[in-house]
Amino acid sequence: MIETDILIIGAGPTGLFAVFEAGLLKLKCHLIDALPQPGGQCSEIYPKKPIYDIPGFPEVLAGDLVANLMEQIKSFQPGFTLGERAETIEKLADGTFIVTTSKGTKHHAPVVAIAGGLGSFEPRKPLLENITKFEDNGIAYIIKDPEVYRDKRVVIAGGGDSALDWSIFLTDVAKEVTLVHRRNEFRGALDSVEKVQYLKNKGKINLITPAEIVGLVGGEHLKSVQVKRTNEDEVTTLDVDHFIPLFGLSPKLGPIADWGLEIEKNAIKVDNTLDYQTNIPGVYAIGDVNTYPGKLKLILCGFHEATLMCQSAFKRIFPDKKYVMKYTTVGGVEGFDGSKKEAPKAVVKAIN
Amino acid sequence: MSDIKIKITDRQGVVHEVDAPTDMNMNLMEVVRSYELAPEGTIGICGGMAMCASCQCYVTSDHQLAEMSDDEDAMLAEAFNVETNSRLGCQIHMTEDLDGLEVALAPEV
Numbered sequence: 001m002i003e004t005d006i007l008i009i010g011a012g013p014t015g016l017f018a019v020f021e022a023g024l025l026k027l028k029c030h031l032i033d034a035l036p037q038p039g040g041q042c043s044e045i046y047p048k049k050p051i052y053d054i055p056g057f058p059e060v061l062a063g064d065l066v067a068n069l070m071e072q073i074k075s076f077q078p079g080f081t082l083g084e085r086a087e088t089i090e091k092l093a094d095g096t097f098i099v100t101t102s103k104g105t106k107h108h109a110p111v112v113a114i115a116g117g118l119g120s121f122e123p124r125k126p127l128l129e130n131i132t133k134f135e136d137n138g139i140a141y142i143i144k145d146p147e148v149y150r151d152k153r154v155v156i157a158g159g160g161d162s163a164l165d166w167s168i169f170l171t172d173v174a175k176e177v178t179l180v181h182r183r184n185e186f187r188g189a190l191d192s193v194e195k196v197q198y199l200k201n202k203g204k205i206n207l208i209t210p211a212e213i214v215g216l217v218g219g220e221h222l223k224s225v226q227v228k229r230t231n232e233d234e235v236t237t238l239d240v241d242h243f244i245p246l247f248g249l250s251p252k253l254g255p256i257a258d259w260g261l262e263i264e265k266n267a268i269k270v271d272n273t274l275d276y277q278t279n280i281p282g283v284y285a286i287g288d289v290n291t292y293p294g295k296l297k298l299i300l301c302g303f304h305e306a307t308l309m310c311q312s313a314f315k316r317i318f319p320d321k322k323y324v325m326k327y328t329t330v331g332g333v334e335g336f337d338g339s340k341k342e343a344p345k346a347v348v349k350a351i352n
Numbered sequence: 353m354s355d356i357k358i359k360i361t362d363r364q365g366v367v368h369e370v371d372a373p374t375d376m377n378m379n380l381m382e383v384v385r386s387y388e389l390a391p392e393g394t395i396g397i398c399g400g401m402a403m404c405a406s407c408q409c410y411v412t413s414d415h416q417l418a419e420m421s422d423d424e425d426a427m428l429a430e431a432f433n434v435e436t437n438s439r440l441g442c443q444i445h446m447t448e449d450l451d452g453l454e455v456a457l458a459p460e461v
Contacts, residue, residue, distance in 0.1 A: 045398055118397055124461065127432050159429050182434075187426035247430050250404060250461070251397060266393025 002079060004030035006313050007099055007109035009086045009256070012040025014287030014302030015115035016069040016078075021310040023076030024328065027317065028336065030079035030109070032086045032101060034120035039066035041117055044249065055300060065299075075335025081105050085120045087255045095282060111282055111313040114261075114268060115306070116289040118251035126157065126245045130216050138222025139243050149174045149242055155225055157213050158246035159183060164192040166246065171204040178206040178238065180213055180227060213243065259283075267291035275312030276305045282316060284309045356448060359413075361456035362389045372446045380455065381407035381441035394460050400442035405431035407441035408458035415453050417444060432461050 006022050008015045011033035019029040037043050039062075047063030054060055060068075084101035089112065091097055096110045123141030125131060131139060143149075143166055153176040156167050164186055167179045179196065186193050199205040208227055214235060215226030224239045253266055261278050262269040268285035270276045272292035276284050286309050287302030295301075314323060332342030355371040358380070362368060372383045381396045384407070398404035402423040408431055411417065417439065420428075424443045428434050438458065444450070 041398075045403055046401055049401065118393060124432070127461070159426065181429070183426075183429040185426070185429070187422075187429070247432075250406070253393070266391060 001098075002030055002081070002105065002107045004028050004079060004107065004109045005317060006030075006111045006113055006310070007032070007097070007107050008113045008115055009033075009099070010040060010115035010117055010287070010289065011035075011038035011080065011082070012115060012117050012287065012302075013042055013065060013069055013299045014117075014306050015040070015113070016066070016073055017303045018113055018115060018286065018306035018310060019073040019076050019078045020069075021307045022313070023073065023336070024326075024331075024333065025310055025314045025323070027310065027314060028078075029076070030081070030107060032081045032084060032099065032107065034083070034085040034102075034122075036083040038070060038080065038082070039063070041251075042066050044121060051299065053298065053300060075333065075337050075339045075341075077336045081107065085254060089259050089283070091280070091282075097282065110317050111284070113306075113309055113313070114256060114278075114283065114285040114289055115287045115302070116253075116256060116285075118266075118288060119253040119256070120251065121249035122252045122254070123245075124247040124250050126213065126247060128213065128216055134216055134218060134222045134243070137220060138218065138241065139216075139245070141245060143244065146170065146173050151175045152241035153239065154178070154242045154244065155180060155213070155238060155240045156244045156246060157181065158248075159186045159188075160246065160248060161188040161192060162248075163246040164188040164196050166244065167205055168192065168195050168199060171199055176206065176240075177204065178208060178240070180208045180211050182210050182212050182230065184209045213245070216243070253289075256289075261285070264291055267295075274308075276309050277312065284313070354448070356446065356451040356453070358383065358450070358452075359454040360384060360387075360389055360409075361412075361454075363457050363459060372450075374446050374448050376446075378446045379442050380409065380444040380446070380453075383446065384441060384457065390457060390460075395457075396442060398442075402427050402440050402443055405440060406460070408433070408438055409441050409455040410435055410458060411437045411439055411453070411455050413452060413454035415450055417450075431458075433458050 005027040006029045008031045011031040022029050042062035050059050084103045086099050087102050088100045097112050099107045154174040155178040157180045159181040170177050200207045210230040213225045214228045217224045224237050226235045228235045268290050270285045270290045276286050278285050286305040288297040334340050358372050360368045370387050395406050397406040405427050424440050
């Protein structure tokens with residue numbers, strides 16, 4: 001069981017900054033995210049794109065913003081459960097919560113802050129009949145263990161980096177690698193595109209473009225896929241052991257929608273007059289995942305919401321403790337790792 | 353600059369004739385959101401970077417649209433339910449020559 005003060009669901013910019021504000025109040029944080037790396041959309045969708053409305057940064061790349069936030073919170077030693085989706089929440093008799101992930105990891109905290117953005121990123125599944133039936137029976141959207149594909153016949157669909165990179169990687173593992181894409185052009189790193197071209201020329205990758213997988217055949221397990229070349233009516237059958245559609249990720253609110261929270265417009269309703277608490281006391285929602293009159297889905301608004309949430313969380317955890325907000329310039333930043341950052345003291349010395 | 357009229361068929365098949373401003377730097381995805389013709393969270397997920405295809409639409413009038421950028425072209429190559437008249441709404445900027453444009457939103461995926 002992972003124990004913490006504030007359990008943050010979602011490691012995007014809002015969740016990361018909450019760690020800093022909590023740290024100033026000596027509250028420890030742990031973050032859960034379905035993605036394998038922190039940063040949320042900033043890392044997953046647009047790491048190389050500039051943002052122009054972070055106060056104090058005339059221009060910052062989304063990826064750099066995440067790197068800066070990670071640096072800023074480092075001394076507060078946040079814990080991370082990455083690559084796991086928060087599935088269930090349970091309120092204990094003492095008012096604390098247990099949140100369990102898709103892999104069964106349990107987290108215990110007096111305060112839960114949902115900073116889930118647009119939800120957890122789920123693979124985009126092609127619209128094929130029977131596709132769910134073959135999931136884990138020949139179809140996977142994420143490659144967890146490449147050894148599964150050793151000496152097997154694998155077909156990959158997609159035109160982005162992951163389709164290219166996995167096709168390249170699996171040529172050393174699988175018996176047969178086929179890559180199917182709707183276009184002749186691929187959107188990926190130049191290196192990867194050239195490598196696939198090279199492997200295709202060497203006969204290591206069977207490239208079928210422009211084409212699409214239009215059907216799945218099999219009993220219990222997938223036996224073959226039906227491939228249709230664009231501009232041709234004929235459908236050919238390709239015998240395979242595994243089909244890996246790699247069409248990117250799209251965010252879904254997911255299990256959080258069933259936590260008994262008040263949902264409006266695919267977002268969680270919160271009290272914006274006070275502390276961004278949800279209808280469940282002790283559960284807060286901050287950043288893009290929440291909604292209230294006048295809500296703006298901006299990173300800078302998420303930072304503000306995270307700050308007020310931490311103040312409220314402190315009062316909830318320590319109802320009797322006296323506290324006043326202190327400027328970092330005055331109080332400095334004392335990390336949990338023993339480090340201390342503070343403004344240099346002025347020197348009082350006579351000039352003779 | 354003046355408003356233009358656009359006919360948008362939502363995902364339920366209901367046709368909406370809306371006024372779209374041409375002087376607010378808006379794109380079609382934003383017009384759809386401003387009139388709430390699709391629920392929040394189901395359109396414009398990436399914010400208009402041609403990176404998610406949640407604003408895919410079918411252009412049914414014969415307006416001459418600006419050519420596709422490589423980003424839009426590549427995104428549509430990976431999207432679902434793509435037709436020959438598919439475009440990403442976020443890449444269609446509201447200009448006066450689009451008066452009378454007719455589009456239908458692609459299904460939510």
